[in-house]
Amino acid sequence: MIHYLRQMLQTVSTKHVVDSRYLQYIAYKITVNNLQEFTVIEFQIVQYIKMNPTLSIKCIPYINSSKRNTIRGVFCLTQRFKSDDDNNSKKNQLAVEKLNDLLKTMKKGNDTNVLPHQSKPIELAQPRQLARKAEKNNQETNESKQNKPLGEKLSDAATKVAESIGGDTNKTKSELLNLLRIYNDEPNDSSEKKVKSSVQLDDLISGMKIDRSQPKDVSLNLSDVDRAQRVRELIGHSSGDYQRTKNYKKPMDNYVPISLFSSEPLGIFKDVAINKDIPILPTWDRLHEKSLQTAVTHPPKNIYEQMIIWTEQGKLWKFPIDNEQGMVDESDVFFAEHVFLEPLIDEWCPKKGPIRHFMELVCVGLSKNPFLSVEEKKDHINWFRQYFYEKNQLLNEIGAFEIKSLPENVKEYYKPTIPDN
């Protein structure tokens, strides 16, 4: 996307047509909090405006409106890179450097913007020259002074200039400082009215009226890497943005690991023998377990999950398939009891003859019947035994046979109705 924007900016600059919508778009972009991107974009806008100083006026309102965001963004960015320290510090270091470079160029951009005025012979204000002198004299300035506030530095510099000039040092110094103050207090001198954009540009970059004497100061500390820091400070002190930006700091930036388990324990539970009489509530525990399970049972995601639920509800065969599943009654019965039923008729049936024949057929039939349980088969045979017992009289009459005894405890269901004689 940066590429895209860059391309756009190029088209704008080549066409020399200021379409407010482009700039609006760019300004809109700046409100995006994708920081790295928009720092670059911001920089490009600055460049672009520099190229077409007169045209830029139109877009200033937009840029001004996004000024605050810009500052915030730059701040956040630096803050982010600065405080990330953990693992990829190398990478971050690089990023910090890059950013500082960028800020430097931005600042330089600001400087060069002022330069055209200087080249105009009439406009060059005295204070600047004086300041330049002071700057020259200050080349050897102690490094430690860099950290001093701007005003202090200036007064230091002024003193040195005064000393080097000689004569009434106090007077020279006060003159110098006075001039500086004038320069400082009158930002709207004639030169600036001509090129409005430069003022606005300052606004754009730092969100403040940068101290007029600052360029001097900046050139004093050409080598300082801390410029970003300084810009930040300036921004912070000049407007309330610093405070505000503080809130935009992401919490992850100051991540301090907390060890969850290595705190000091309460020390209430000591190694006392666990009481064996603690009551247990089996039903409650079972219900609790069940409620936990239902809490994680969600609509099935595929047929297999559906089948799992069905299996658990008992609607489906369990894997691996067992075709005797659920036949608890018969689970302990040996197959021989199903198949070999002859012993059941041995004790009461005649050894031969039609009844024997019939009963053997019954046994064969029953032995092949998979639907009856052993109990039912026995009952079945007993029914015939009872039936023939009821028919004893008839059997006797024809002299066939006599059933001697009834089976014990014949089930109600199998009791045949006794025919009337």
Next chain:
Amino acid sequence: MLNNYRSAFLRKSNKNIQLFRLSSGTLDKSSSNGIKIDIPKYINRGPTDILKAISSTVQRDPTAAHYKYHDDPYLIPVSNFQKRAYALSQESGRKAAHWILNQHPELFNHKVAFPPIEKFCPKVVYDESCELDENELKIIIEKSNVSDAITVHNLLTKKGIEISSDTQQSLLELVCFYNNQDILEEDWIEERWYTQANKDREEFRNTWKSNGFAMTLFSTIKSPNSHHYSIIIQGMAKYNQFEEAYKLYKEAIEKGFILTINAYNSAIRTAIYVKEGADHKWLHIQEILTQMNDSGVPMNLWTLNSILSVLYTMATNSESKKYALKTIAEAKQLGIEPSLATYYYLLQIFCADRKNKSTILVDILNVIEEKSLTIKDLADISFFTAAMENCRYHLQSVDIALRVHSILLKENNYNLIGDSYRESVYYRHLFAILCQNESVEFLMKYYDDLVPHIYIPEPNITELIVKSINIAAAVEMYPKIWSDILMFDQADREPIIIELINGMAQNLFPSFEPSIKEKLGLLSGTIYDAIEERKETGKIKMSWTGNMLGNLINICLFGDNIDKATEIVVKLHKHQNDIIGIPDSHTIATFLDYCIENNCFNELLKCIEYSLEVNYFELDDFISKIMTKMTLSPMQRAHLSKLVGTEHYVEIENKIESVSS
């Protein structure tokens, strides 16, 4: 016959012996060679293990609707409402079938299976005529059917049948656990999934039935023992009757009973209501913990979670965090593994302070990342939603959010998402973070994967998505997002429409390819039509603003859709009273320029007509521009002058002449 079998048996046993010999032989051999064959132990497989294994091979198809919906293009739900309606109607069909089965069991006499499947049997109705005994009651308690259990218990007492104390205790446990009422049967998965748990609102609301069967049963027990006390205390605390629970707890302690661990846990939870102020609550907890220690009762996971849940209610107190960590350390010392609920409470305790943001979520993630999570506490299912919310509002970090998401997708952790409500809240937060912090391409990766089958964005999330498309100028996504908006039935949401139209109008760059331009022009027309249609049917109350219509005109012109642009201009003209404001003069200028360039005189006239009505400041410029830039036939000239007013027309003409001369 018998002999045959016998010999078969013998043969079989011989084989066994042979096998045994063989194996012992190999054993000797291997030991001599020094190679040891490790025969893995037989793993006992449960009845569903195979199914689970197969199921784990089935990947989610992001283009397919959830399995529960019919795989039919007409029946695939595309909005939250449809999802809910389709799933629940399917289930209510099943419910209707159950109802018929229960109302007319006589109609279903055929046996579907042997052994009979209990789930397919009609419900048993218990009344006076039933032959009942204690066993029946036990079975009903086993099935955890509360109302049946109460009926049978009443019938048994009526008949004077003695109930053993064990059964009585189980019954008390059952009714206390379910607060005397039947719960939703486990068959109705969808209903449970869609039941909107208003738990946030109803948290700590006393729902205990104080005149319920549980209390009656408890009062009939002449000398309640520690079991009975434990049960009733647990039941009351479960349904937030804290005062009574605490009273009974004190009573039991006075009588010297040792209660169940969970009863002590319940007593700890009573601190939420019984005690006021953080100090008192903490004292209360300490008191009970000491009580437990004195009686030799160890703490368990739920003790830990109960303590944390109390601390959560006093999270604003600065000491809470310290107490929480101490409690966890104590639990760790006793070998208690925290559950997700522990982390949930911990997160809430540490992140209650919105100013001093805590990053404890990262530490929690570090702990749970390696573990396979299972449910141990009912509050476990709140964790993921809370974690994602924390990422959005508290940490504002995409990386952490994605970490949470990857943990959720691991193994079976997705089951811990809770229900459909929690799931959609979870994704709402995820998408909000992505929209606010990530590029559109990245966002769309998630969007394509999750929308619409897993998650359908709520209107405010759709707005965020549209916003991030606008910001990234990802114009190629407009058609897709618009069709999605239509699909989700959100085309009647004013903020979304405004955001979309404004965003589109801001992203018109001449460098676009003609095909994209054309698409945008058409899309603008479609949007206009769709909104018009909805306005006619009364679905949208919103009224057009001049700005919106102006934007639409701009987009139409950008995509060479002059017909639609003219239609909108006519609309502007005809319905001036319904439309708030007027389009920017810039828009009108663009329109006129387009007409001049493409020689569309009729459209131009319509626009001039409207401009005259509005009386734009730049009107004269417009007209003079037309006169100079456009070659007009005498007829057209006459038309224009008639429209503008002859006098005014001549005036402008003179002005042009004077300038040109």
